[in-house]
Amino acid sequence: MKRVIPFAIVLVLILSAATFATIPRYLSYQGVLTDAGGAVVADGTYSVTFRLYDVASGGTPIWSETDNVQVSKGIFNVTLGTLVGLSLPFDEAYYLSISVEGGSELSPRVLLKPSPYSYSTMNVWGASNVFPSSGYVGIGTKSPGKDLHIYRDSDSQIGLRIENPNTGANSAERISFSNEDGDIAGIVCYDHDNGAYPGVMSIFNNRPDGSLELKSSGGSVFIAKDGNVGIGSPSPTRKLDVAGTVKMNGFFMSSGASAGYVLTSDGLGNGAWAPPASISSDGDWTISGSDMYSAVSGNVGIGDNTPTAKLDIRGGNWDLDNTDGDLKIGDDTYKLKIGVATGGGGAGTAGIRMQGGVQKLILGAGSKEAMAIDSSGTVSLGSPTQDGYLEFYSSGISTPTLEMYNYSGHGTAVDMYNDAQYNTIELEPDYNGTGGYFSIYRNETSRGFVVDGNHLGTGNTFVDIEGEDRSVEFDMSSSGDASVALPSDAISAVEILDEPGGASSYNYDFNGHVLPSGSNDDILTKSIAVPAAGYVLVIATAQVNVTHSNGTSSNAQFAVSDASATMPAGKDVNLYLDSNLSTGAYRFPVTVHGMFSVPAAGTRTFYFVGNNASGTFNLTDVTLTTIYLPTAYGSVSSSVPSTAKAGEEGKEMAPALTSADIQAERAEAIRFNMERIQRELDFHMEPALIFCRGF
Structure with a gap:
C-alpha cells in the first residue's frame, strides 16, 4: 500500500481576463508518497487520481482528474485543474481525496483551507477592488464591529499602513473624512520636496465652525477655527489661552522689546515693554x-x-542639608545659605554654609582675611598675607588667658596665663632658628621647667628643672659629668651600692661540707629582698671531693631550690663515678642554676641542695648567689647587702660603705680569688667517668 503525506495546498488564481468567467483556476498540491512500511517510494512517474467532494466521507465526486506525477525522493508536486478545469464556485467546504495507481481512496480526505475560497463571489474581485455589498469588514476577526475592524492578539505592533512610493514632488498620503458638505477634514502627509508643504503632516478640519481637540482623561487642548489655542479652555480668546498655571524656563516677547526695558501691564492685563x-x-x-x-x-x-x-x-528653614535655608546668596551652583530653626528640639539653632566650588567660608576685617572654614572641617586663622592671632578669654578677666600668635617671624607661639594674668606655660619656636622651646612657670615670674630643643643653636636638647634653691640640668651638648648636674646630696652611697639586684653566700671552710647519705641536704641557703614581682636567678657552685672505692659506684645529685631539702625538676645535675674506676680521691667543680618566679615583693630564701646516693662526698668553696630580675619598675626597696654571710638573712642592713671601705672590699675579693685559683692548681685530678644530667 502506498501513502501520500500532504505538505501544503495552495490555490493560484491567474487573472488573465477582464471577466470572472474567463479566469482560469488552479489548485497546487504537494505531498510525499510512501509504501506501507513508511519508506518513500522509488523515484519515477506514478498515476494519481484526485477527486473533490462536498462531504467528508461517502457522497459523489463533484470533480476529478488523473495526473501522471513525477516523484523524486518521495516528494511530488501537481497543479490540479490543468487537465479538467476547476469550475466550482468555492462558496462552501470541499474535501480532496487521493488514490494512487488505480488503488482505493486514501483516508481521510483533505479539507481545503480557506485560501481557495478567494474564488467566492462574496469576496473582493476585479481590478477596482470594490465591495459589491454593504456590511463590515474584519481583518483578523469574523465579527467586525465597524466598517473596518482590524484585530490581532500579538505582543507586537499592529496597524494600518498607507504607502505611496512615488518620488514626485506632489506625491502625498491622505486620509479623508467626508460628509454632506464634502471632503473637508482629514490628514495629509506631503513629500519632503513638496513646494508648498515640504515634509508637512497636516491635520485639518474645514467644516463650518470646525475646530480641533486633543483630548485626554485629564483635560484637552483646543485649536479654534480662528487659530487660537486653548489649554483647558474650549473657547480660547487669545493665540494661547491657558486655564491654569503656566511654568516655563524662559519668556520671549519681541514686540516693543529693548535692552533694559521692563514688562508692564494695563488695567486689562495686556502686557507691554517699557523703559x-x-x-x-x-x-x-x-x-x-x-x-x-x-x-x-x-x-x-x-x-x-x-x-x-x-x-x-x-525663618524656620534651617535644614541646610536639603534646602537653601532662609537666605541664599549666589546661584544654584555656588551659594551662601543661612537658616534658623524656630521650632522643634533644635529651636534656636542657626546655620551658615558655603556650597559649591572650593566650599570655603571666609571672615575678615578691613581688606584682610582673618578666618576661613573649608569642607574638610579645617579652621584657618590668618592667610598667606596676614598673620593669624587667636585669643581666649575667661569671664571677668580683661586680658586673654591663652594667646596663639606669630613669634618674631619664627613661627607660631602659644602663651597661657592664669586669672591673675601671670604666665603659666610658654610654647615657642626656638629663637636660634630651628627646634622648639617649652617652659612651665613655678610662680608669677620664675620658670620651673624648661626644655630647649636647640640649645644655643647646637642642635642639642637642654632640660632645666628649677626650685627655690635647687636645680637639675640635662645638657645634651656636653659630655661626661657636665651632661647632668644634680644637687650634691641627690644620691647617697647607700642608694648607689644597695640597689636591688643580687645577694650571695659563701662557705670557705677548708674542711668542707660532708654530704650525708640517703636524704636531701641543704648545703647552703641565701635570702634576697625583692622589691616587686619578677624573677630570681639562683646559681650554686662548689668543688666536690669524692673518696671513691673500686667495685662500688659513687653517685650524688645537686640542685638549687626555693624550698628546703627539695630537689626541683629541671634545676639539678648528677655526679656519677663508675664502679670500675680505681680507688682514690677525685675532685670536680660543680655548678647548678635555676630561674624562679616571685609573685610579689618580699624576702625570698633559696637553697643549694645535695643528695648522696652512694659514696663519700665533701664540698668546699661553696657559693650560692641570687640575682633579682624585675619585670616592672616602681618603688624599690633595698635588698640584703651583698656582704651578707650565711645566717644573716633578715638582719638590718649595715651602714653605707665609705670609699675606703669599698677599696678594702675590692682588695679582699682579689686576694681571695687568687688563693682559690692556686688551690685549684695544687690539686691533682685523676681520670674519671663523669655523668652530669639535668632533671
Whole structure:
C-alpha cells in the first residue's frame, strides 16, 4: 500500500481576463508518497487520481482528474485543474481525496483551507477592488464591529499602513473624512520636496465652525477655527489661552522689546515693554537706572507682616542639608545659605554654609582675611598675607588667658596665663632658628621647667628643672659629668651600692661540707629582698671531693631550690663515678642554676641542695648567689647587702660603705680569688667517668 503525506495546498488564481468567467483556476498540491512500511517510494512517474467532494466521507465526486506525477525522493508536486478545469464556485467546504495507481481512496480526505475560497463571489474581485455589498469588514476577526475592524492578539505592533512610493514632488498620503458638505477634514502627509508643504503632516478640519481637540482623561487642548489655542479652555480668546498655571524656563516677547526695558501691564492685563524711567515710583519703591530702592523709610518683612528690623525674614528653614535655608546668596551652583530653626528640639539653632566650588567660608576685617572654614572641617586663622592671632578669654578677666600668635617671624607661639594674668606655660619656636622651646612657670615670674630643643643653636636638647634653691640640668651638648648636674646630696652611697639586684653566700671552710647519705641536704641557703614581682636567678657552685672505692659506684645529685631539702625538676645535675674506676680521691667543680618566679615583693630564701646516693662526698668553696630580675619598675626597696654571710638573712642592713671601705672590699675579693685559683692548681685530678644530667 502506498501513502501520500500532504505538505501544503495552495490555490493560484491567474487573472488573465477582464471577466470572472474567463479566469482560469488552479489548485497546487504537494505531498510525499510512501509504501506501507513508511519508506518513500522509488523515484519515477506514478498515476494519481484526485477527486473533490462536498462531504467528508461517502457522497459523489463533484470533480476529478488523473495526473501522471513525477516523484523524486518521495516528494511530488501537481497543479490540479490543468487537465479538467476547476469550475466550482468555492462558496462552501470541499474535501480532496487521493488514490494512487488505480488503488482505493486514501483516508481521510483533505479539507481545503480557506485560501481557495478567494474564488467566492462574496469576496473582493476585479481590478477596482470594490465591495459589491454593504456590511463590515474584519481583518483578523469574523465579527467586525465597524466598517473596518482590524484585530490581532500579538505582543507586537499592529496597524494600518498607507504607502505611496512615488518620488514626485506632489506625491502625498491622505486620509479623508467626508460628509454632506464634502471632503473637508482629514490628514495629509506631503513629500519632503513638496513646494508648498515640504515634509508637512497636516491635520485639518474645514467644516463650518470646525475646530480641533486633543483630548485626554485629564483635560484637552483646543485649536479654534480662528487659530487660537486653548489649554483647558474650549473657547480660547487669545493665540494661547491657558486655564491654569503656566511654568516655563524662559519668556520671549519681541514686540516693543529693548535692552533694559521692563514688562508692564494695563488695567486689562495686556502686557507691554517699557523703559524703567517711565515707571518711576509706585509710591513704595523707586527705580533709578539699574538701581531700585525703597521710597519710604521703614522695615522690610519677608514672611512677616510686622517687621522689626530693616530686613526681617521669617525663618524656620534651617535644614541646610536639603534646602537653601532662609537666605541664599549666589546661584544654584555656588551659594551662601543661612537658616534658623524656630521650632522643634533644635529651636534656636542657626546655620551658615558655603556650597559649591572650593566650599570655603571666609571672615575678615578691613581688606584682610582673618578666618576661613573649608569642607574638610579645617579652621584657618590668618592667610598667606596676614598673620593669624587667636585669643581666649575667661569671664571677668580683661586680658586673654591663652594667646596663639606669630613669634618674631619664627613661627607660631602659644602663651597661657592664669586669672591673675601671670604666665603659666610658654610654647615657642626656638629663637636660634630651628627646634622648639617649652617652659612651665613655678610662680608669677620664675620658670620651673624648661626644655630647649636647640640649645644655643647646637642642635642639642637642654632640660632645666628649677626650685627655690635647687636645680637639675640635662645638657645634651656636653659630655661626661657636665651632661647632668644634680644637687650634691641627690644620691647617697647607700642608694648607689644597695640597689636591688643580687645577694650571695659563701662557705670557705677548708674542711668542707660532708654530704650525708640517703636524704636531701641543704648545703647552703641565701635570702634576697625583692622589691616587686619578677624573677630570681639562683646559681650554686662548689668543688666536690669524692673518696671513691673500686667495685662500688659513687653517685650524688645537686640542685638549687626555693624550698628546703627539695630537689626541683629541671634545676639539678648528677655526679656519677663508675664502679670500675680505681680507688682514690677525685675532685670536680660543680655548678647548678635555676630561674624562679616571685609573685610579689618580699624576702625570698633559696637553697643549694645535695643528695648522696652512694659514696663519700665533701664540698668546699661553696657559693650560692641570687640575682633579682624585675619585670616592672616602681618603688624599690633595698635588698640584703651583698656582704651578707650565711645566717644573716633578715638582719638590718649595715651602714653605707665609705670609699675606703669599698677599696678594702675590692682588695679582699682579689686576694681571695687568687688563693682559690692556686688551690685549684695544687690539686691533682685523676681520670674519671663523669655523668652530669639535668632533671
